[in-house]
Amino acid sequence: MSDLEQFRSDTRAWLEANCPPEMRKPMSSDEDTFWGGRNAKYSSEPQRVWFERMRDKGWTVPHWPKEYGGGGLDGEQTKILRQEMAAISARLPLVSFGISMLGPALLKYGTDAQKQEHLPKIAAGLIRWCQGYSEPNAGSDLASLQTRAESDGDDYLITGQKIWTSYANYADWIFCLVRTDASGKKHDGISFILFDMASKGVSTKPILLISGKSPFCETFFDNVRVPKSHVLGTVDRGWDVAKYLLQHERAMISGMGERGAGRPLGQIAADSIGADAQGRLDDAMLRGQIASFEVDEAALACAAERAVDLAKAGQAHPAFSSAMKYYGTELNKRRHEILMSSGGIDALEWESQRSHEGARPRAWLRTKANSIEGGTSEVMLGIVAKRILDLPGA
């Protein structure tokens, strides 16, 4: 047996022994996600057990170095772990922007002291992070941001407003883009800085969305004092860090369209609509739309797998994540349009218990942000046109 085969069989056995049965079901509500943080709440005992066991193996962040609380796995091992978890539908033990966004940037740009301070707390779910990028007048045009950091001895004083800060009202720390120099071009003079949301002068205000939920906040900074040592990377070169991180975010968001293992959409539709004598969904038009969608979805899953393999082989184009982000989010929106059409009248209910408080329409409305957040579809297509296709003036 090769080392990898051995690793797979060990992993399978460990998961079998350690993943509680309750943690082997698809998540059905926001409660099912464990976010960690200073005020972490477990929604159930199995959720706590599962998190702690995985944390102790370093498998909340399996591919991070062990010294930072990671699992120290290489690419192949990480893929195997993911496959084995998927095989038993094991949930992620910990979801956090510290893992998916800040972590990769810290690993690449952080000083030793910064890595030592932050990475282990992320791995152990002790600190919950949020991301301070967008501003009211800096959406797609992120680099025009105006939140300013004024030098004051060893500190900056930060003043400004962010918007679309995911879960800022629950976050302990923020990683944030601020303008440290307003004299040059808009992409210069931006710094990437980390600070505690409990600092004096920070306040948040949730934004009510069309889904009736408030996953985002407006976040206000009024002379927030932050040590200069909290800058990640080079002062005034924060745009590089931001770009690096956005690529990770896009690659992550593009994965939303992947759902190969789930129940076929056509069967979900048949639950509401029924099947004809030959077992085909009893709405031929909708069946055709679903089948075409599932062709695209399955193809996207292949592209996502290939993107990982290309990256491992050092053959990936750095802007390819933008293509995948575009495609994955547009597909996910289409998926939820189909789910709404499949649910028909029943999917229009907004508050009843029968409808799980309108889970389906709320999820549908939520997806409309997919092609906006983390870079709009239009911005993604522009990046592909410019950086991959090298079209003039793009």
Added chain:
Amino acid sequence: MSDLEQFRSDTRAWLEANCPPEMRKPMSSDEDTFWGGRNAKYSSEPQRVWFERMRDKGWTVPHWPKEYGGGGLDGEQTKILRQEMAAISARLPLVSFGISMLGPALLKYGTDAQKQEHLPKIAAGLIRWCQGYSEPNAGSDLASLQTRAESDGDDYLITGQKIWTSYANYADWIFCLVRTDASGKKHDGISFILFDMASKGVSTKPILLISGKSPFCETFFDNVRVPKSHVLGTVDRGWDVAKYLLQHERAMISGMGERGAGRPLGQIAADSIGADAQGRLDDAMLRGQIASFEVDEAALACAAERAVDLAKAGQAHPAFSSAMKYYGTELNKRRHEILMSSGGIDALEWESQRSHEGARPRAWLRTKANSIEGGTSEVMLGIVAKRILDLPGA
């Protein structure tokens, strides 16, 4: 009985008595179109009879004034004549760019002498016209044309090259855009001029298309001498005439998507593919695509009808024909994609008698030019954005 009702009943009776049965079938090949001209050929005796009878009524151009060989009908009467012809599937007795394109421009911009000279010959099918607009480097950007007309006493000497000149090799006269002044902005200094294709220095070369046919030519002018009196409208203001004429052309092309009266596409598909036990086309996916297409096609037919009514009521936006041209041509391309899919393997044959020398695939390929000729879809959308939606910088 109202005057219009009387007109309808008279018209119906006349058509019944005068339209030969052979002329009451959909056209099935290029031969079925009568184009007139110095070298006019009738493909059949009924074609000649039908043309001559209609010509004698002035109904080759029913809405033109009688003094120019027209029928002198008003808008309502013309509509009734069209409806009654459609009701018996009567063919057009004469097709010509003189009728559909030049005529309206002559009526609006022509001098009395020009009208007297040209309109009656168009109405009677004596002269066949072609249109000299596009040049190799002036396609979508038509105003950048470079064919020049140099003043020489009472004449111009015209030199340059046109492309996409429909049937130039069969045409007797051409209406043509030439540059009479190259000193100003590109839209200025263009004149709209008419001349005989038999003039010294004119030559044509057919362009072989992907459909295997050559409806277009390259047309060359080498010091062609044309009297200055042949300019239509004001010298150097030919762009106004061209725009006016293009609107007519677009309105006409947009009509290609209309085919309300024809056999339903789904039944055409069933001829090749068959039907299931419930009488539905035995390809559920294709059936859905056809039904969606037929929804759009029927809706477009309503929009075309409404556009005419709006124009009559003086409520039409002058740029609306661009929206219709865009929509109609894109729909027509989709129709032919569906026809190809419906025909399947049989529709791939290119030369056999069985396939009428590949009539279906050749027609399919021909439609790909619909969204290019007469202004590309991209140019049409730009016009709508600018002139109707008033979007900035459009």
Added chain:
Amino acid sequence: MPLLLNEEQTMLRDSARGFIGDKAPISHFRQLRDAKDAAGFSHDYWRTFSEMGFSGLLVPEAFGGSGLGAVEAGVVMEEIGRTLMPSPFLSTGVLGVSALKGGSAAQKSEYLTKIANGALLTALAIDEGAKHRPLQTAMKAARSGNGFKLNGAKAFVIDGHTADLLIVAARSAGTPGERDGLTLFLVDPKAKGIALERTAMVDSHNAARITFENVEVTADSVLGDVDQGNALLDSVLNIGRGAVAAEMVGLSDEVFGRTVTYLKERKQFGKLIGEFQALQHRAAHLYTEIEVTRAAVLKALQLIDDGAPTAPAAIAVAKAKAGTTATLAVQEGVQMHGGMGMTDQFDIGFFMKRARVCQELLGDSNYHADQLARLKNY
């Protein structure tokens, strides 16, 4: 007949637009929603609708109405679509009146007069499953003495919880899927055996689920002919479909107008976003779709008023097309508004929610495309 509004229809539109835009702009809807208003619409405004002749728009003059047609109903619906004004106009003024016009002289005189006066609200109870499939009606109407006993459940009954009179489709013969065997009944919502649940909907408009358990109705409560209700039902549903299609035209046009305005205001990358050609082309395409849809809907409504045999096909086209156009309009509207379009504070989301409900209402685009194919024999 020209495919335009005539002078009277234009005046009607202006008066509807004046009242609705003035008294019931979208903030009116927002207030009702935020207050979780018990009725879900303003009784005061319905009274005004009746004074303006809108509640009795389709009621023959003999019964105190305006005796107008489907085109005029569409005119009002289009204006309702612009501000999403909650109103019983569809359930009572269109569906209720159209159904009752198929009733006996006594039924007409009793109910139509009241509707024209604004004194009676109705609701049509058709759908049972997840999708609109009127022929699949399974609800039982068993003969019982001189009358019938109703058993079954209805969903998506628009304005069901405020109705004074339910119009219920039930199967007095045959099996689900058959054309024959359907009968329409007039049922008092307070009758014994009826349980009614107001459904909170994604669009914050009104609908109800209603169960019928051994509900006894007399022979007089039959609307039209026993077992032969399908023809009447078809015509009621078709005018309703045309009306909802008109609402979607108004909704699409309004969303589009707001979006174009936003394109001319919002700056990114140092430009108005309306300067970006990719957005210009998408806006121009959407404009064309809306204009094409507008024509198809008006045509269908005119054909209904003409009693033309082609009306059912035209209605299938109109409802199918209006559904896809409205879906595109709200999707482009939200996307082009960027993050702001996702907030409850902006109104765009309301249109997206309403468009989704209008899609399902009386058959979605798939249903009607399928109907068109059936009508065309393929």
Added chain:
Amino acid sequence: MPLLLNEEQTMLRDSARGFIGDKAPISHFRQLRDAKDAAGFSHDYWRTFSEMGFSGLLVPEAFGGSGLGAVEAGVVMEEIGRTLMPSPFLSTGVLGVSALKGGSAAQKSEYLTKIANGALLTALAIDEGAKHRPLQTAMKAARSGNGFKLNGAKAFVIDGHTADLLIVAARSAGTPGERDGLTLFLVDPKAKGIALERTAMVDSHNAARITFENVEVTADSVLGDVDQGNALLDSVLNIGRGAVAAEMVGLSDEVFGRTVTYLKERKQFGKLIGEFQALQHRAAHLYTEIEVTRAAVLKALQLIDDGAPTAPAAIAVAKAKAGTTATLAVQEGVQMHGGMGMTDQFDIGFFMKRARVCQELLGDSNYHADQLARLKNY
């Protein structure tokens, strides 16, 4: 296994690209077309293909082949797609070899060796109606003495007019639509009762219509099991579908590359047309579609080589997706080339014609989406 070409496969690609790009660029195809070449392909190049190991790519080493798999066949097909090189590679090297691998030891030793040597050309005769529906095979194979008598007609037999051996699906039992009852036969195209007509196709590639009238074949000519030919046929068709999908990836990629080049060269309105944002976004979308398709096709071919039970679903995805992507690529290619794209003188039109044929070949996107739905039980 990573979803990439490995080193050997990359070398194979380079060598295929080198030969095809060098010897058989698209001008080679144009010459054959203009000359109305009798064979429709170059026998010389087929000999070279055999010397390079391509004709026997899928032939086991025991019979003189390279013993490679579906991925490698896809690599060659993709390069063929780039220049539209006419070649019996699909009909003989892929379909023929895959079918014959299901034969007896004698059949394999006789035919596979010859194919590897470039000495035998085959053609697979499946389709009968307008659309690819293998289960609907109606052609009769009636038992007659020790053998069978074949009656029926086949269409769209790729390279039928140059084949030395026909592989024919016929119904030895059951009725059209049934899985059981199909048998594959090896038939000499010169046998009595066969009439063959070369079909001139829109893409100027080769196909034939063949009628069979009381064609007698011996029991030895049965390939695989009598009445149970469907499983073998399925696997042959699936590798063929994967190969055609790979051809469409090559074709799409080539059209796209030519189009992007044109966008960087052609000026209108004082700008390169590639500067227009609307075209940029459409190009970026098409790029993404092609990359997604490339991954789906490679995955399907890998799963075939793995003998994975998920291979049929993956092939349905690959063929369906490749068909829609190629259609989009050629449509955008022609439109973005403007009038020039419509001329025979430009090559873009060739790709549009070939893409249409590849769509129909072995099932179009609708067929395969439907298959996927069936495999997923809805």
